[in-house]
Amino acid sequence: MKHFSLGIDIGGSKINFLIFNFLNRKILFKKRIDIRPKIKKQALLDLVKKEANEIIEKIGRKNILGIGLGVPGSLNIKKGSILKTPNIPSLAGLPIQKIFSDYFKIPVKIENDARAFVLAEYLYGAGQGACSIIGVTLGAGVGGGIMIDGKLWLGEAGSAGEVGHMTINRERRTERQKLLSFEDLVSRKGYLRFSKEKPEILQKRAEAGDKKSIEIFEKIGKDLGIGLANLVNILNPEKIIIGGRLIKAGDLLLRPAKKQMRRLFFSPLAKKTLILRTKLGEDAGAIGAANLFFRVGAGQFLTESSCGAVRWQKSVLPNSSKFSRFKK
Numbered sequence: 001m002k003h004f005s006l007g008i009d010i011g012g013s014k015i016n017f018l019i020f021n022f023l024n025r026k027i028l029f030k031k032r033i034d035i036r037p038k039i040k041k042q043a044l045l046d047l048v049k050k051e052a053n054e055i056i057e058k059i060g061r062k063n064i065l066g067i068g069l070g071v072p073g074s075l076n077i078k079k080g081s082i083l084k085t086p087n088i089p090s091l092a093g094l095p096i097q098k099i100f101s102d103y104f105k106i107p108v109k110i111e112n113d114a115r116a117f118v119l120a121e122y123l124y125g126a127g128q129g130a131c132s133i134i135g136v137t138l139g140a141g142v143g144g145g146i147m148i149d150g151k152l153w154l155g156e157a158g159s160a161g162e163v164g165h166m167t168i169n170r171e172r173r174t175e176r177q178k179l180l181s182f183e184d185l186v187s188r189k190g191y192l193r194f195s196k197e198k199p200e201i202l203q204k205r206a207e208a209g210d211k212k213s214i215e216i217f218e219k220i221g222k223d224l225g226i227g228l229a230n231l232v233n234i235l236n237p238e239k240i241i242i243g244g245r246l247i248k249a250g251d252l253l254l255r256p257a258k259k260q261m262r263r264l265f266f267s268p269l270a271k272k273t274l275i276l277r278t279k280l281g282e283d284a285g286a287i288g289a290a291n292l293f294f295r296v297g298a299g300q301f302l303t304e305s306s307c308g309a310v311r312w313q314k315s316v317l318p319n320s321s322k323f324s325r326f327k328k
Contacts, residue, residue: 002065004028006052007290009070009113010044012087012140013037013245017051018283019059020290025124029055030283037140041090049103056104066107066293067100070116070285072141077158080110087140109292114143115152115161116288117278121241122147123291125279130238134231136163137285138224138246142183146235168226185223188246191216203249217252224253225260232273233266243278243285250277 003023009016018030033051035044056064073085073092080097101108111119118135121127127135127147137143142164146153153160164183184190191199194216206213228240247253258275265271278284 002063004059004063005065005290005293006055006059006067007070007116007286007288008048008052008067009116009285009289010048010072010088011113011285012072015044015048015051016282016286017055018286018290019055020287022065027283027287029059030286031055032282037087039088039090041094044088044091045099048100052100052104056106061106064106066109067104068116068289068292069096069100069108069110070113070289071096071110072113072143074159074162075110075112077110077154080108107293111152111289111292112143112145112161113137113285113289115145115154116286116292117143117243117284118145118147118161118241118288119152119291120280120284120288121243121278122150124287125284126241126276127239132235132237133239133241134161134163134235134237135241135243136228136231137244138186138242139244140188142187143244146237163227163231166227166230168223168230182223182227186220186227186246190220190223194219199246199249203252206249206252214252217249218256221253221256222260225257226264228257228275229261229264232261232270233264236267236270237273239274239276241276241278243281245282247277 003021005020005022007018007020013034015033015035016030019028021028031051033047035047052067071082071085072087074083075081076083079095081095082091082093085091097108097110114135114137117137118127118133121135122130122133127133131149133147135145144161144163146161164181164187166182167179168182168185169180188199191202195202202213202216206217231237231240254275262271280287
């Protein structure tokens with residue numbers, strides 16, 4: 001039986017590839033490629049095809065159960081197409097699932113990248129054992145995904161979880177001023193309101209004690225806290241898990257965020273919601289993408305209890321070989 005899946009996480013600044021082994025729930029191989037902002041559609045498609053093909057040939061096509069794609073933006077899951085993706089606008093309208101399934105001759109599933117992230121954290125990471133979790137990813141944009149009773153919550157039209165597009169700006173004074181979204185305030189573009197330096201540079205300076213850099217993280221952390229408090233007041237999840245490259249700032253962001261949240265909670269019991277950093281790091285999106293196909297095509301390995309706990313049954317299949325022993 002096929003027991004490997006290729007997970008591909010396409011982001012605004014990078015693409016992560018990994019092979020996931022469902023027998024031991026481990027990553028067999030992974031690779032990251034940085035991409036330029038606003039990459040053209042054909043260049044991105046050619047890049048994904050080339051890299052994925054090399055990986056598939058090494059693993060052996062006969063061993064691949066399927067390919068899971070985590071894609072940013074609004075999707076039509078039923079049709080396998082991208083409706084809108086602000087950080088890679090060239091992909092809008094693309095029937096990406098059909099393009100790749102026709103090319104690779106392997107079944108393909110797609111999902112929003114942030115929902116793939118939260119699925120991975122639920123199954124293997126910081127969300128394990130919880131009934132309800134929200135995932136928030138901070139990077140070139142802000143993504144979100146919601147798990148309720150062990151299921152991804154998609155909403156009526158499949159667009160649930162777009163937390164980055166909440167309007168939370170509290171400083172608008174005239175009708176002409178643009179209302180700012182959560183993404184405007186806490187993604188990479190949010191840092192540009194205060195500095196031309198990259199967030200990673202600001203983080204190093206803040207950790208070295210630079211007051212101006214610390215103040216920037218405090219301001220962005222407060223805005224992060226406003227958005228997270230909104231999510232807790234509306235959905236009251238057990239856990240909110242934060243991932244993406246910008247969460248590497250850790251307590252520089254989370255300390256002011258949590259302080260702000262405590263001010264804005266409606267219910268005294270809202271403080272029970274745990275605010276956690278990703279346990280799977282930058283692999284989470286691709287792990288979730290790989291598991292999209294597994295949950296559809298090989299669910300016999302997985303059983304779910306009535307509320308969030310995941311049990312893995314022992315498999316009678318043989319253990320997998322190491323990547324280096326596969327067909328070259």
